[in-house]
Amino acid sequence: MVVVLGVILGVAIGLYAAPSLPAGLQPYIPIAVVAALDALFGAARAFLAHTFSDKVFVVSFVSNVLIAAAIVWVGDQIGVGSQLTTAVVVVLGIRIFTNAAAIRRELIHA
Amino acid sequence: MPEGLEPEPGTPLSEPGERASSDPRQAPRGTFWRPSLSQLIVAVVVCLVTATAILSARQRQADTNYQSLRRSDLVALLDSLSSQSDRLDSEISSLSRTKTKLENSATSQKAAQEANQARLNALQVLSGEVAAQGPGITVTILDPQQRVTPQLLVDAIQELRDAGAEAIQINHTVRVVASTWFDAHATTLIADGVTVQRPIVIDAIGDPATLSGALKFRGGLASTVESTQVGGTVLISQHNQLLIGSLHDPPALRYARPS
Incomplete structure (x- = not known):
């Protein structure tokens, strides 16, 4: 229930706050969001597998986001930013699908 | 949502019991x-x-200021924009050149048209195809003894032309042009095939003072008509506005063509 409240609050903040993300960070925000989604799916899977640990969740969340952004940043510095963005998105997308499949099997046994 | 989830707190150990017993x-x-x-x-x-x-x-x-684009994308964008701008610049210069050319040709064409129109007006007046108006004189020749000869009329017309008459008519009916001829049948005067009744009235458009002077000098029309051989009278009146309304139909040309 608190999680649902958090989602609602986040939507409200996103809709009513002025879009004032710093310009320098802007290319990395979408990657960070994808990484965060991956961390959330992993947390849901762990929760359903009864191996959820809040410490692991927070650490993996923060490190996922930071590492994804850092990879893209390094790629931008050496001129392969768009390719690395694609690579990170592909890897994270595969992980998200894997986690989603595991969650689906756990929930509806199919 | 609360209804759908409410059973969960109530059954904490029953359904997931087997799996979660050791968890x-x-x-x-x-x-x-x-x-x-x-x-x-x-x-x-x-x-x-x-x-x-x-x-x-x-x-x-809401992004319209390209802040989120990468450097390579921005460079490509800038390249395409500058090449597009170059293309548009050259198009502008070629179009403005065309515009100048067209304006020049329009101006010269208009000038030529105006000159042609003025020339056409002058020629139409001279050939008697249109009515003419302007300052001029009216010469009335009273000839009670009917002794005015065609030769005398030709001399009078020639004197008027020498004095700058631009349009001449006789008796309001005969427009005098280059091909006008005079003849006499006994005492009857004929101009361009039309009988000239007496008194003879000649209208001429030109400078009134010059035209009057051309008729009055010694040995001119006035002195000839008023001599004892003819015994007539010449009345000359000057007008600021004189209308010559008679027309001359030009014959259809059979041989001559403009070259």
């Missing part, structure tokens, strides 16, 4: 309405992610 983390699932620390953490994280995602989506939609 120490089974307890938080039962305490749905009393959020544990991990649930709070997840809620905060989810809130942050949602807010960031929506913010970035909104910013991407």
